[in-house]
Amino acid sequence: MAILENQPPTCYNLNMSFFVSLGIVFIAMLIMACLQLQPGVFLLFYHYASGKYSKSRTSDMSIFFILGAETAAACLFLCSYYIANLLFFYQFRPETSFFAWVLVGMLMAMALMSFLCYFRPGSGTRLFIPRKCASNLLEHAKSAKSRSDAFTLGALSSICELPFTLPLYIITSVEIIEMSVEFFPSNILTILYIVIPTLPLFFIRWKFQAGYNLADIQRSRVKDKTFTRIILCFSYVTIAILFIYFRILAS
Amino acid sequence: MNYLDEKSIIKELEIDAKAIGIPAGAAEIFIKKSVTAAKKRLQTKKIITKKDLNLAISKELKKYNADFAYVYENRDKII
Numbered sequence: 046m047a048i049l050e051n052q053p054p055t056c057y058n059l060n061m062s063f064f065v066s067l068g069i070v071f072i073a074m075l076i077m078a079c080l081q082l083q084p085g086v087f088l089l090f091y092h093y094a095s096g097k098y099s100k101s102r103t104s105d106m107s108i109f110f111i112l113g114a115e116t117a118a119a120c121l122f123l124c125s126y127y128i129a130n131l132l133f134f135y136q137f138r139p140e141t142s143f144f145a146w147v148l149v150g151m152l153m154a155m156a157l158m159s160f161l162c163y164f165r166p167g168s169g170t171r172l173f174i175p176r177k178c179a180s181n182l183l184e185h186a187k188s189a190k191s192r193s194d195a196f197t198l199g200a201l202s203s204i205c206e207l208p209f210t211l212p213l214y215i216i217t218s219v220e221i222i223e224m225s226v227e228f229f230p231s232n233i234l235t236i237l238y239i240v241i242p243t244l245p246l247f248f249i250r251w252k253f254q255a256g257y258n259l260a261d262i263q264r265s266r267v268k269d270k271t272f273t274r275i276i277l278c279f280s281y282v283t284i285a286i287l288f289i290y291f292r293i294l295a296s
Numbered sequence: 297m298n299y300l301d302e303k304s305i306i307k308e309l310e311i312d313a314k315a316i317g318i319p320a321g322a323a324e325i326f327i328k329k330s331v332t333a334a335k336k337r338l339q340t341k342k343i344i345t346k347k348d349l350n351l352a353i354s355k356e357l358k359k360y361n362a363d364f365a366y367v368y369e370n371r372d373k374i375i
Contacts, residue, residue, distance in 0.1 A: 085375035092367070096315030169373025179375050258316045260363035263370055 065291045066220040069284055070234060073213045076280045077242035079273055080209055081163075081266070082172055083114055084245045086202040088266075089186040090195065091249065092259040104254065109192040111246045113199025118239045121207065125214035126221075133219055145293045149285050151212040156281035159209070160274050170266050178205060216288060223292075305353070306331060312367050326364065330356035 090110055094103040132144040158173070165171040172179070182205065185198050217238055221231045252262055306327055313323035334352035338344050350369065357365035 082375060089371070089374055092315045093311060096311030096313075167373075169370050170375075171373050172375055174375070182375060183372070256317070258363055258367070260316065260366040260370075263374060264366070 062291070063224060065287060066224045067234075069220045069287050070217050070238060072280050072284050072287075073217045074238055074241045076213060076277060076284075077210060077238075078245055079276050079280070080206055080242075081170060081273065082174065082206045083199075083202045083243075084249055084266075085170065085172070086182050086186055086198065087111075087246050087249055088259060088262060089183060090189055090198055091253050093187050094189060094195075095253065100254075104250070106189065106192055106195040107246075107250050109195040110199040111243050111250075113196035113201075114203045114243055114246065115199075115239055116196075117200035117203035118242065121203070121210070122214055122218070122235065122239060125211070126218040129215050129218035129222060132215075133222070142293050145288065148212050148216055149289055149293070152216070152281050152285040152288070155209060155212060156278045156285065159277035159281060163274055163277060164270055168267070170263070170270060174205065213284075216284060219292075302331065302335075305349075309353075309368070312371075313364060316361070316363050316367060318361060318364060326357065326360040330360070 087107070087110055091103065091107055094106055098106070133141045162173045165173055182198075182202060185194070185201065189195050189198055221234060221238075224231055224234070249262060309327045309331075310323060313327065314320070318326070330353055333356045334349070337352045337356075338348060341348065350372075354365045354369040357368055
């Protein structure tokens with residue numbers, strides 16, 4: 046018995062914590078991939094660019110849009126990593142559970158908001174962001190001329206999504222800090238966390254290149270509105286429950 | 297941009313048409329006919345709002361190409 050007590054944590058406990066963290070990070074990725082602002086801006090950008098420039102130039106510019114979105118996501122993730130370190134003193138502890146409850150509150154608010162008012166009422170997929178911000182993004186999407194414009198627009202759209210992604214960035218940072226297991230390189234997970242949310246953009250790009258137009262893609266977005274809202278709400282609630290059960294109550 | 301300016305409306309419609317994949321010649325005819333018909337339709341109105349204009353043009357465009365009309369009608373409803 047004494048020998049068992051002196052042993053390091055069992056493989057089961059290590060794996061449990063590891064898989065909970067992995068699950069939270071993957072659900073956060075799913076939420077980020079389901080958010081609609083970046084795909085909406087990309088859709089408009091690609092539509093107007095293909096109406097003004099050649100196919101190859103549009104395709105080239107669209108890559109820079111995606112790169113911009115990923116760069117902004119990487120910068121935001123880095124900031125959130127420092128915020129998480131600052132709030133939780135480099136590791137999740139019981140004395141920092143106040144911040145954890147604040148995060149959970151934010152997640153629950155996001156869940157409620159995404160279900161009730163993520164899309165504005167009426168036809169189309171108008172989002173619940175300030176109208177000035179939306180029209181500004183629309184004007185930028187219309188007037189993007191170069192790779193740098195596309196890059197900036199991608200970064201801007203990533204930043205405008207921040208109200209819905211900030212708690213996710215912080216929670217993911219906390220989980221990646223928790224996952225400091227020697228056999229798993231957390232850098233790969235960080236890169237995946239930045240790249241996977243941009244997969245819808247690659248998918249839209251591929252659809253445009255396959256001959257679909259804005260009308261086809263927008264019709265499918267409108268059709269999936271309710272589904273998106275339900276998935277977002279369910280995923281936010283799941284992350285909040287996992288975080289409460291395995292981090293706050295377990296500590 | 298003045299939303300009642302015919303030239304800018306036509307330019308925007310041309311961009312939309314090219315992006316959708318309508319051949320340039322056909323697009324020119326669609327746009328010309330739709331804008332003329334929309335102008336006629338709105339002649340009786342004293343005050344013309346952006347919404348009225350969009351609705352009139354998209355109604356006319358629907359006669360020629362459904363995707364074109366859909367894009368014109370929904371471009372402000374995407375984000």
